[in-house]
Amino acid sequence: MRLLRSSAVVGGFTLLSRFFGVARDILLAARLGAGPLTDAFFVALTFPNLFRRIFAEGAFNSAFIPLYARRLEGEGAEEADRFASEVLSVLTLSVMALVVLAQIFMPWLMYLLGPGFISDPGLFGFAVLMTQITMPYLLCMSMAAMISGALNTHARFATAAAAPILLNVVLISTLLAAPGSREDLALWLSAGVTLSGVLQTAWLYWASRRAGIKLTFQAPRLTSGVKRLIVLGVPGAAAAGVTHINQLVSGSIATLQEGARSWIYYAERLYQLPLGVIGIAMGVALLPALSKRLRAGDDAGAMGGQNRAIEISMALTLPAAAALLVIPDAVVAGLFQRGAFEESDTARTALALAIYAAGLPAFVLIKVFSPGFFAREDTLTPMKFAAASMAVNMIVGVVLFFGPLGYAGLALATTLAGWVNAVLLGFTLIRRRQFMPDARLTQRLPRIILACLVMMGALWALVELAEAPILAAINAWLPTPLIALVWMGLLVLYGLLVFGVSTLALGGLRPQELLGALKRAPAPSIEDQTKDGTGA
Structure with a gap:
């Protein structure tokens, strides 16, 4: 199945990037730990990360790809390149103006981004300076996102x-x-x-030239194509970036509690590992596939592809979420508890991680459902749902943060908002008959969930009954700094083994289908897989 192969390519490189990201965060935790300075640094990353995720992880491309693909297939490469060059010129000028304004007004913007720093003028000024240094990354990411969309098409x-x-x-x-x-x-x-942004943009531009995509800068003009992109792109950016906008709100409020911004950041980084590898990769690969099938009038093929996308993404996401619910302490301690990152930081980060894990399936489903709207050039509906989930996140987050839960209430609000958004998207697609769960999905999904429950029970039993003797045995063979990391690795491998055996025994997954779909030999079309139920 081409969708699975495309998702595997995106997911494989995303996984590699996220592993590098985990290594980066391990070093960050050891050298910076969790505290006011670290909170300020993470706030400085807020704007660049928000725009990187909104642009690079699908929101911008949700509007650009269908328009670019229509020109590429209907009018040829030259017209598609002309449209892309128009967009690149307008986008570059617009974001450059945004960067300049943000640089100028950052001392005032910081009152919104880091209200907890106001009482410490030195820390407040340092956060402003770091954010000003990182702001040019926005410009780089906007350009890189547009070039990536063309390459993906x-x-x-x-x-x-x-x-x-x-x-x-x-x-x-x-x-x-x-x-x-x-x-x-x-x-x-x-x-x-900022340096990495320059390198990424240069790399992608070079790759686009090698792929035969001819992008040029020209005098920015609001052509009909650019206007259409703006009409679709603004609500699309709000809709596809809602999870990250919710994180921006949570992160801002978290600065009011010392260390909370750091605990939330480390928890976000861990749950975003499966989100990035599975949800974003699936969404990136699914949007061009759905756009092409819908333009060809192949509604059945588009629906079959979305069914397989949900099946695959849930088969990979649900066990990850289940494991993070049961062993968050072991995961956080194994990766971060060293150097400046203390045991108390582990406990607080683990609590946020477990709460985020409960929302992980919803965050992935948002990435899978959204292309069903974007491929039909409907970005307004997802934007409305995004606004509803943002309202939930804001109201619940503020109430819980200043109530009994503190920073953990912010994580819970983000999780609830994610489920609100995912449910609204899914039910709307079903109501419009643009998506209907097929027989295979309704048979497989309960079996996958049952396999996850078996895995959770097995992990809980191992931790409760055998943790002490196993740690004692590890301590006899390995130096102390490696004990938590090795224990985490053993738990992860054990959980994977139990889930793998359980889901195969229950019929939730069939390895021959996955292997067949990943082969480079000609694969059956989505229509054929939908008809005979043999696709992956």
């Missing part, structure tokens, strides 16, 4: 998916090489963010 998924690895390579190199105090390190890291 030409089925060149690997290049665009690999580009974010450069960010982590630059920051890891900085963490390993930068001398001096923690304040100096934070400034070097801020500069590294």
Whole structure:
């Protein structure tokens, strides 16, 4: 199945990038830990990360790809390149103006981004400076996102998916090489963010030229195509970026509790590993596939592809969410508890991680359901649902943060908002008859859920009954700094083994289908797979 192969390409490079990201965060935790300075650095990453995720992880491309693909297939490569060049010119000028304004008004914007820093003028000013240093990354990411969308439309998924690895390579190199105090390190890291943006943009532009995509800068003009992109893109950006906008709101409120911004950041990084590998990869690959099938009048093929996307994404997401619900402490301790990151930080980060894990399936379903709207050039409906979920996140987050839960209430609000958004998207597609669960999905999904429950029980039993003797045995063979990491690895492998055996025994997955879909030999079409039920 072409969708699975495309998703595997995107997911594979995204997984590699996220592993580099985990290595980066391990070094960050060891050198910066969790506290006011670290909170300020993470706030400085808020704007760049928000725009990177909105642009690079699907929101911008949700509007650009259908329009670009229509010209590519209907009017030819030359017209498609002309449209892309018009968009690139307008986008570059617009975002450059945004960057300049943000640089000028950052001392005032910081009152919204980091209200908890207001009482400490030194920390407040340092957060402003770091954010100003990272702001040019916005411009780089907007350009990189548009070029990535063009490459994805030409089925060149690997290049665009690999580009974010450069960010982590630059920051890891900085963490390993930068001398001096923690304040100096934070400034070097801020500069590294912007440098990585320049490298990513240059890499993608070079790749687009090699792919035969001819992009040029020209005098910006609001042509009919650009106007249509704006009409679709603004609500699309709000809709597809809602999870990240909710994180922006939560992160801002979290600065009011010392250390909370850091705990939430580390928890977000862990649950976003499966989100990035599965949900974003599936969404990136699914949108061009749905757009092409719908333009060809193949509604049945589009529906079959979305069914398989849900089946595959849930088969990979649900066990990850289940494991993070049961063993969050072991995961956080194994990865982060060393150096400046203390045991108390582990406990607080683990609580946020478990809460986010409960929302992980919803965050992935948003990525899978949204292309069903975007491929039909309907970005307004997802935007309305995004607004509803943002309202839930804001109201519930504020109530719980200033109530009994503190920072954990922010994580819970984000999780609830994710489920509100996912349910609204799914029910609307079903009501419009643009998506209907097929027999295979309704048979497989309960079996996958049951296999997850078996895995959760097995992990709980191992931790409760055998943790002490196993840790004692590990301690006899390994140095202390490696004990938590090895224990986490054993739990993950054990959980994978139990889930794999359970889901195969229950019929939730069939390995021959997955292997057949990943082969490079000609694969059956989505229509054929939908008819005979043999696709992956």
